[in-house]
Amino acid sequence: MKIEVLGMGCSNCNKLYQNVLEAVKQSGKEIHVEKVEDIQKIMSYGILSTPALAIDGVVKVAGKVPRVEEITQWIR
Amino acid sequence: MLKYFADTLVYQVMNIRTGTMLGEALDFFFYDTMKVFFLLVVIIFGVAIIRSFFPPERSRKLLGHRTEYVGNFLAACLGIVTPFCSCSAVPMFIGFVESGLPLGVTFSFLISSPTVNEVAMVMLWGLFGWKIALIYVSTGVIIAFFSGILIGKLKLEHLVEDYVYRIKTGESAMTAPTWIERFAYARDYTRDIIGRVWLFVLIGIGLGAWIHGYVPMDFVLKYAGPGNPFAVLIAVLIGIPLYSNAAGTIPIIQALVEKGLPMGTALAFMMSIVAISTPEMIILRKVIKPKLIAIFTGIVAVAIVIVGYLFNAIL
16 A cells, blocks of 8 residues: 655645554554655645645545544555 | 623723723724634635645536536636645646637636635625625636636637647546535634734734724725725725735724725725735646636736726725
C-alpha cells in the first residue's frame, strides 16, 4: 500500500502528513508514505484543492485535513 | 435573551452595581462576546454545510462555457461558497486556467473568495447588524466582478507563468459526500475556525469595550472623520498588511465607528484587511509574474478605496 500526501508544503499539508504518519504507526502496517510537492504531479490527480490524500493512486480526500481515525479507516 | 444573561451575570452573579462604568463595560463585553460566538458557531456551521455542496471541482464545471460577464458574476458568487484556503490557490488557479476559463473570470473568483470572508461577515452581522453585513457581501461580489472584468480586458495572459498552460490535469473520481460526512465536515470546519479566531475575537471585543468606555468622543472625528479627505486611502493602506485578522479588528472598528469613524472608511479598512493578503500573494507568485500580482493588488486596492468614498457619500 502506498499513501501520497499531495500539497505544496502549506501548514495544512504538514498537518495531514503528521496525521498520516500517526495513523500508519497505529495500524502497525508497512505502508509507504510519500509527500508529493510537485504541482504538475498534484494536478495529474484532477484535484483543485490541497491538502489531499491518495491511497494507491486513488484520491480519498481533497481540501481538508482528515483526522487520524478517518485515515485509519481507509488503511485498515 | 443574551442581554438578560449578560445582565444577570454582571449585576447579580458578579454583584457589580448598575450604572457604574465597570459594570457597563463588562456588560457590553459579555453581551457582545456571547452574541458573536453564538453567531460564529451557527453561521460558520451553516456556511460549511453549503460549502460541502460546492467543492472547487464543481465550481469549475459550473463556470465552464460561460461568456465573459455572466462568467465573472457567477465566479464572484461561487467564490463565496467554494471553500478556499491560500494553500489551494495554486492548484485552483492552474485548474481554472487549464480548463479554458478566461483569466478575468478566474480572477473574479480569486478576488471574491478571500474578500467575502465568512468570519468577517459574522462579526459585522453581530456588531453592526445584518444590513451592513449584506452591504459588505454584495460589495465584495461587485468588486470581484469589476476587477475580474478589468483584468480580462487588459489581456494579461502573458503574465501567467508559462508552465501553467502546459500542465495536464487528470480526472478525479471523488464521490459526493453523504449527509453524515457533510455534518462531520461542518463540525470540524467550525471547530477549526473558532479555534483559530476565538482569542482575537476576545481581545478585539475587550479593546472595543475599552474604547467604548474610555476614548473621548471626538478623538476619531478629529483624525479620520468626514473632514479628512484622505481617511479612506490611509485606512486601506493600513489595512493591506493587517491580513486575515478581521476577527480581532472588527470589534475595534465598531467602537471607532461609535466615536465618529464614517462607515465607508470602516468598511474599506476591513475589506483591505481580508482582500489583500501577503501570504496569498507569495503563493500566487508561483503561477503569475510579479507584474500581474502588482496589477491585481492595485486594481483591488483602488476598487476598495472607491467603494469607501462612495459609502461615505451615501450611507
